[in-house]
Amino acid sequence: MLEIKNLKKIYDDGTEALKDVSFDVEEGEFLVVIGLSGSGKSTLLRCINRLIEPTEGKIIWNGRNIPEAEPAELRNIRRQIGMIFQHFNLVKRSSVLTNVLSGRLGYVNPWSSVLHRFPESDRKQAMAALERVGITDQANKRADELSGGQQQRVGIARALMQDPKMILADEPVASLDPVLAHTILGYLEQMNQELGITVICSLHYLDLVQRYATRVIGLRDGNIVYRGTQEDINRMTDEEFKEIYGEEAERVSAGPKAKEGTADG
């Protein structure tokens, strides 16, 4: 469903974030991208929906080359691809419901949406999305009144509103308590399995990668240095892990039992 061929990104300051990246994504996969900070994970994910303009290469989405898409077509493609961010990227001063509804912006009439008017069906869908992530009671609160874990659930609900075929998740649990990581990734897994949404997710912790990924690619300095299936990951040793992450990497346990952290309300 998604083919990436010879993708290259050079920033204005000369940084080569992606050197020559090619891989395919099959429908229904839970693809995890691993790699150090600065290895190009975020750039890769943002090139797919062109939040960052790729310098060279092809991104074929259902037969269409995304880098060549006109603005209207690009918006059409973007609305099929949900995105979840490390820092949630909610509009802090808007209500939770408004944040979730903004997931519909690619579908609704632009003029009425500017006045914050959404069809009743969208409002129902938004409440359903909030129910799915278990925070219906927070709908009218301001987004910044919620805890980190709740905010990321709002982010997931917003992505869900797009009726996406694919979700890009950029380090969705990196700024959360490890205990919450399973909750959040659990929702992603649920959407992946129940709704058949393809997920591309960048992650840090090996435990989480082994638990959720159906396939893994490893990035280092803008190149793919590792490709593995679920069986490969489960056999992955610390040495292999260190090869991708470099010497300073540690196997951080993120299991609920290993951490006596504070639970999130």
Place this chain on the structure above:
Amino acid sequence: MAEITREKKPLKSLVPAPAAGIISLIVPGLGQVLGGKVQRGLILLGSFISIIGLLGWRIHTLAHREPDAWAKFVKALDRRPVFILVVLLFIVFLWLWNARDAYKQVKEKKRGNPIVFVIILAAFFTLGLQISQVDIVKMFVELPDAWPPLSRVLWPWEAAITHETDEIGASAEILIGCDNTPPAIPVEVEGEPYIMADPTCGELSTLDENNKVIKGSTITLTGRGFAPDTETLIFWQDSLGNEFRPRQDGKYVSVMTDSKGEFIFDLVMPYRLIPPSARGDQIHQVSARQVTETGVISASDPLKLTIGRMIETIFMGMMATFFGIIFSIPISFLAARNLMSGSWLTMTIYFVTRTILNIVRSIEPLIWALIAVVWVGLGPFAGIIALTLHSVAALGKLYSEAIESIDPGPIEAIQATGANKLQTIMFAVVPQMIPPFVSFSIYRWDINVRMSTVIGLVGGGGIGFLLVQYIRLLDYKAAGIAVWFIAITVAILDYVSSEIRNRFV
């Protein structure tokens, strides 16, 4: 661990210690400079020259008429002996101490003793007392002078109301010269005040060639039907209808009624020049009047004016804020670095906009008001122009900083949903901008109302205009009313604006 020291190693002395002392005796500070303490020496030298120079200037201003320096000094010493002697003492002390300091500095290589700087400060303080004409004695001796205006400003409310008065009176006609038939005595109506003169004709007082008054005829005035035991004022009206209060022995004529509301007394007819062109009978009129407070209270003119001007002031502030917001929003986009960092052209616009904003902002609204008064004339509009200019500059800067600090995350997230440009602005940018915009705008309104009270002082309309008039008329009670209204308005506004800001942010 090596000790971290910021102190530089002192330079090696070029001269031995006693020599440094002697050199400093000739040129203060030079010994220290040669001794390696360059900064200390230069500060000493600079202070020494400044103190002597300032003393010379003060001596000159104290005795600027004297021809030569010595005469000036003697005159100045005569006028302000303590000041001049104290400063001279400081100079001599500083001079000697500086020599000793140079010697010690070179000899002991220690950190400088701060006493010499204390002396310098004390000398400057003494000079400052004289230059700025500080007069502590006067401040305490004449403290009672501050009380009359202060008390009136602090409690001006007696002037805020006026008691309505009721006037009753009666009049009788008098013929000047008794050649023709004198007018009849008025008819008495029961229950109304009544006055009669006896006789009803007579001669007015006149002036001789030495301007001495020659008394005219005496008439007996009898009054009835007035309020009892009340002061009754006597008025005189000439044949042209001009009225005045006659005086007897330098005092205005008035009489107290008895317990029945009656009076009787003799009045010497006052002096009044009858124009030579006057023809016919000269009929004058004498009247007696009583003024009583009826107990009905109404707002005084200063109170009414103050309220009117206060409303004008609040609206001046509001209009200036309104115009300021309208103009500063587009300007703030040009002054936001994150929006303008695209190319060298936009960066140039950014720098030019920022520079203009900074210049306009650094000029006080009072100065803008002076210019605007020349431009559009006295009145609130001039004040609005002055405040608007300042508001545009201040808000432009604050808004642009708000734009610079918006979080790009939500923009990215909204774009990723397939939203178009307009939707992205409305959903990701505007919600982030509204709180700071509202907050800054309200704050600005607050500032503008406060400033518009000051703007009036230079003719920019509003309550300041009224306040400065009352102060110049020495009407401290009316000024006090204006001051109170300003204080109350500012306090209310302060509270309201902080409440609104708390709601939005």
